[in-house]
Amino acid sequence: MRQLLFGVAIALALAGAGFAGLYYWPIGTEAKLTVTKGDVQRGAYLARMSGCIACHTDADGGGQPLAGGLKLPTDFGTFYSPNLTTDPENGIGEWTVEQFAKAVRQGVSPDGKAYYPSFPYPFYGRFSDQDVADLWAAFQTVPPVAEPSRPHEMVPPFNVRAGLKVWRALFLQSGPHEPDPEKSEEWNRGKFIVEGPAHCGACHTPRNFMGARQANYSLQGADKLPGGGKSPPITSAALKQGGWTIRSLQYALQTGIMPDGDVLGGSMGEVVRDGTAFLSDADRKAIAMYLLE
Amino acid sequence: MKPSILIVSGVLVVTGVASAIAHGGATGIVKDRMDAMSSMAKVMKSLTAVMRGDVAYDAEAVRGGANVIKSHAGESMTHLFPEGSGGGASEAKPEIWSDWQEFASLSDQLKVFASALGEAADKGLEQSGAGVGKPGLGTMMGQGGMMGSAPMMGNTSDMAGSGMLAKMPVQGLFNRVAQTCSACHTKFRIEKK
Numbered sequence: 452m453r454q455l456l457f458g459v460a461i462a463l464a465l466a467g468a469g470f471a472g473l474y475y476w477p478i479g480t481e482a483k484l485t486v487t488k489g490d491v492q493r494g495a496y497l498a499r500m501s502g503c504i505a506c507h508t509d510a511d512g513g514g515q516p517l518a519g520g521l522k523l524p525t526d527f528g529t530f531y532s533p534n535l536t537t538d539p540e541n542g543i544g545e546w547t548v549e550q551f552a553k554a555v556r557q558g559v560s561p562d563g564k565a566y567y568p569s570f571p572y573p574f575y576g577r578f579s580d581q582d583v584a585d586l587w588a589a590f591q592t593v594p595p596v597a598e599p600s601r602p603h604e605m606v607p608p609f610n611v612r613a614g615l616k617v618w619r620a621l622f623l624q625s626g627p628h629e630p631d632p633e634k635s636e637e638w639n640r641g642k643f644i645v646e647g648p649a650h651c652g653a654c655h656t657p658r659n660f661m662g663a664r665q666a667n668y669s670l671q672g673a674d675k676l677p678g679g680g681k682s683p684p685i686t687s688a689a690l691k692q693g694g695w696t697i698r699s700l701q702y703a704l705q706t707g708i709m710p711d712g713d714v715l716g717g718s719m720g721e722v723v724r725d726g727t728a729f730l731s732d733a734d735r736k737a738i739a740m741y742l743l744e
Numbered sequence: 745m746k747p748s749i750l751i752v753s754g755v756l757v758v759t760g761v762a763s764a765i766a767h768g769g770a771t772g773i774v775k776d777r778m779d780a781m782s783s784m785a786k787v788m789k790s791l792t793a794v795m796r797g798d799v800a801y802d803a804e805a806v807r808g809g810a811n812v813i814k815s816h817a818g819e820s821m822t823h824l825f826p827e828g829s830g831g832g833a834s835e836a837k838p839e840i841w842s843d844w845q846e847f848a849s850l851s852d853q854l855k856v857f858a859s860a861l862g863e864a865a866d867k868g869l870e871q872s873g874a875g876v877g878k879p880g881l882g883t884m885m886g887q888g889g890m891m892g893s894a895p896m897m898g899n900t901s902d903m904a905g906s907g908m909l910a911k912m913p914v915q916g917l918f919n920r921v922a923q924t925c926s927a928c929h930t931k932f933r934i935e936k937k
Contacts, residue, residue: 712789716929
């Protein structure tokens with residue numbers, strides 16, 4: 452009996468120490484940018500490509516652009532996208548460009564907390580310093596909206612944000628864009644877009660029980676998307692088998708029309724409407740080329 | 745009867761057969777509306793080739809195709825979705841009936857754009873590529889940097905008067921038709937694939 456009590460006491464002590472350690476465990480690295488001057492137009496284009504506007508705007512609920520509030524129901528709880536306007540109290544008006552860089556590329560908030568991976572920062576790790584500076588410049592043009600961000604409603608134990616540090620240690624894979632020197636510039640542009648800003652894998656790569664993407668099944672399609680949808684595989688083999696060509700894929704990303712005359716619906720309908728329809732023809736072609744070749 | 749009308753009609757027959765196979769399991773009104781959707785898909789497929797310039801432009805084919813879509817839009821569409829006709833083989837989301845007004849409004853929009861496309865058929869393709877109606881960079885930015893105003897978000901101007909629609913080039917109207925299909929499928933179709 453005494454041994455058992457002793458064991459329990461040790462376990463509790465370890466858990467306590469572990470929890471405290473978890474709480475103070477620093478994450479991320481200091482973000483220093485080699486460029487600080489950004490281009491608003493380029494940044495706005497990148498924001499569009501990255502889905503910032505689509506996800507951080509509750510358009511159906513009549514929300515202001517980038518004021519957040521869009522609901523994302525998942526197995527782990529319900530996320531609400533935060534306010535990204537320049538409002539100093541409720542948005543990111545008080546942030547520095549370094550804090551912004553750390554948030555976007557590393558998923559770490561200015562107060563050192565980990566963001567949930569519902570925010571696709573692991574993809575945004577592909578952004579160059581110039582990309583970040585451009586985005587920052589564009590975000591500076593967003594009118595402030597004094598609307599508080601709605602807290603996420605997580606299912607325990609996922610409400611313990613410190614647990615995300617463990618998640619990061621186990622699953623986080625990110626890093627800068629690595630072009631393939633064997634391939635064309637166009638193909639590499641597509642690689643950057645698909646693996647970075649467009650974060651195709653967020654929906655098209657299946658996730659494990661902890662919500663982490665399974666690299667071995669990259670772009671092979673997934674079910675249980677937020678809201679219950681499914682995504683088809685978009686590997687080269689699957690696309691070719693489905694009759695896709697660079698031309699038809701490029702066109703589908705512009706108009707939503709698929710090779711059989713059907714039109715993309717579901718969340719991909721939104722992706723086209725709010726995202727890829729706004730891209731340049733060259734970028735749509737680069738995406739199609741990377742996916743197919 | 746013009747040859748192109750014959751083609752469109754022939755296409756419809758073939759489509760009917762194909763969709764009977766593709767939509768196996770559906771019966772009654774669910775099958776009827778799936779067939780109607782397949783007819784429109786067939787038109788979209790053939791007109792895509794026209795719009796991209798893969799085949800020679802044929803005003804009659806564009807008009808015929810637009811008429812097929814128009815004939816399935818508006819109330820013709822909504823009549824095929826009586827309350828309680830979801831579930832089973834149907835790909836209709838229950839939101840159709842909980843948000844009927846939106847569903848009906850998209851059906852009407854489809855009719856408006858398809859009509860305009862038919863009326864614009866004689867214009868031929870816009871060569872410059874300008875004003876094709878795809879949202880461009882400018883739309884995203886508006887005047888004020890990132891945000892601009894409504895164009896980025898909504899489509900309240902979609903129901904703009906027919907005067908404005910009449911000025912739009914053929915490809916732009918075709919894209920509007922496709923965007924309307926997509927908007928409706930995004931909200932109201934279960935993606936089974």
